[in-house]
Amino acid sequence: MSQIYIPTTISKAAQETLKSLTMDRPTFVVPSSDDLKGWQKLNQQISPMFMQLSQPIADRYQPNITATKIGDVNVLDIKPKDWRHNGNVLVYLHGGGYVSLEGNAATVSTSTGLRVISIDYSLAPFSKWNQTTDEVVSVIQALKDQGYSLDDIAMYGDSAGGSLVAGSVIKMLDEGVGMPAALVLWSPWIDLTGIGDTFFTGIISTGEWEAAKRFLN
Numbered sequence: 001m002s003q004i005y006i007p008t009t010i011s012k013a014a015q016e017t018l019k020s021l022t023m024d025r026p027t028f029v030v031p032s033s034d035d036l037k038g039w040q041k042l043n044q045q046i047s048p049m050f051m052q053l054s055q056p057i058a059d060r061y062q063p064n065i066t067a068t069k070i071g072d073v074n075v076l077d078i079k080p081k082d083w084r085h086n087g088n089v090l091v092y093l094h095g096g097g098y099v100s101l102e103g104n105a106a107t108v109s110t111s112t113g114l115r116v117i118s119i120d121y122s123l124a125p126f127s128k129w130n131q132t133t134d135e136v137v138s139v140i141q142a143l144k145d146q147g148y149s150l151d152d153i154a155m156y157g158d159s160a161g162g163s164l165v166a167g168s169v170i171k172m173l174d175e176g177v178g179m180p181a182a183l184v185l186w187s188p189w190i191d192l193t194g195i196g197d198t199f200f201t202g203i204i205s206t207g208e209w210e211a212a213k214r215f216l217n
Helices: 012-019 036-061 106-112 129-145 160-174 197-201 206-216
Strands: 064-070 073-079 089-093 115-119 153-158 182-186
Touching: 036 106, 064 129, 073 106, 073 129, 089 106, 089 129, 089 160, 106 115, 115 129, 129 153, 129 160, 153 160, 160 182
Parallel strands: 089 115, 089 153, 153 182
Antiparallel strands: 064 073, 073 115
């Protein structure tokens, strides 16, 4: 258990609240940004943990989840229980600091009734941002080839995924693909300077930050 960093720029009440909190986080050895084998091993440790955390959600909502490929990119095709096709699809990009899988799209699929395509995009330090955004655009283009128009497609991303949604849409516009019907950027990691309060109050290690910077440069 470790104390959360208390920024001096927030209110006294908020500082007192943060002082009463601790971060209960499993301890992992975070490799250097160029240690690809180390990152592969770390992801093999982390992935089962997130699957375990997600299992109660899947058990509760009982979505239909299929691992497949769209546009030659690994995705999870998620349909809520008793799903009926309404012609729309939501493309989801998970968070995780660009270096790990974090997030579960079963909840948003159930709450919206939409088919959700959760992209299992390439992570840092194995990929760079331009390669990963290429994967996202590839999925969008493949959905168009399946008969969806951009008016039928929305995109949703949280944390690092929110930033990737923004970057991918800019690439789509630059390449003449077009603009999805709607975008949801949920707490996106847009400030990449590493100096804001939320950077310190978040739970990202130095190794994760270095790997993320390698991804973004």
